[in-house]
């Protein structure tokens with residue numbers, strides 16, 4: 574008997590209200606992302622993040638997204654959010670990723686910005702330490718945010734690359750392109766923020782549902 578591949582796993586990032594968190598859970602998201610980075614339009618204070626995380630407990634894996642956090646912020650966010658996964662989306666070195674993983678005892682996902690195939694050179698050092706790798710479009714030099722910019726990268730860069738199991742794809746994904754992205758990359762997990770919004774930071778329940786359905790239909 575031929576077994577079918579597992580369904581694509583989906584992360585909806587940057588949820589900041591109870592209504593949109595519920596929409597993500599009802600759509601069947603595997604991970605819900607809570608951004609704690611004040612420059613982001615999706616930033617949630619730790620008290621809000623704690624409340625949203627509590628609503629999702631047992632229904633989806635809860636991710637706290639941090640950018641170059643110091644030890645105090647790492648400790649405070651883990652204490653508040655009780656995350657199943659810590660997403661590091663800054664310029665954290667492999668040593669820093671390892672230190673955060675050791676300090677928190679939580680699985681860590683390291684985001685790598687990709688613009689050219691040369692950007693994959695950093696991958697092995699992070700893959701040896703992180704529990705999961707996230708490949709995102711590299712932010713432009715003048716961007717205010719290191720991610721969440723709604724930009725995609727050329728997925729052909731990944732052709733033939735040795736990617737660790739569980740590698741997640743993000744960057745400019747939406748319901749219209751996610752199936753193509755999955756087919757072209759062969760990856761089994763995706764992350765989206767801007768592509769399920771009507772304006773920066775404003776998530777849309779219908780777009781969330783459409784994205785999850787499109788991702789699952791694609792695999």
Ligand SMILES: O=C(O)c1ccccc1N[C@@H]1O[C@H](COP(=O)(O)O)[C@@H](O)[C@H]1O
Nearest residue numbers: 586613720721722723743744745766767
């Ligand atoms: O979403 C944000 O505001 C954000 C801020 C800082 C770092 C990363 C951020 N989001 C992550 O960026 C990627 C791509 O997002 P998009 O779909 O292109 O908008 C995604 O992995 C988010 O988790």
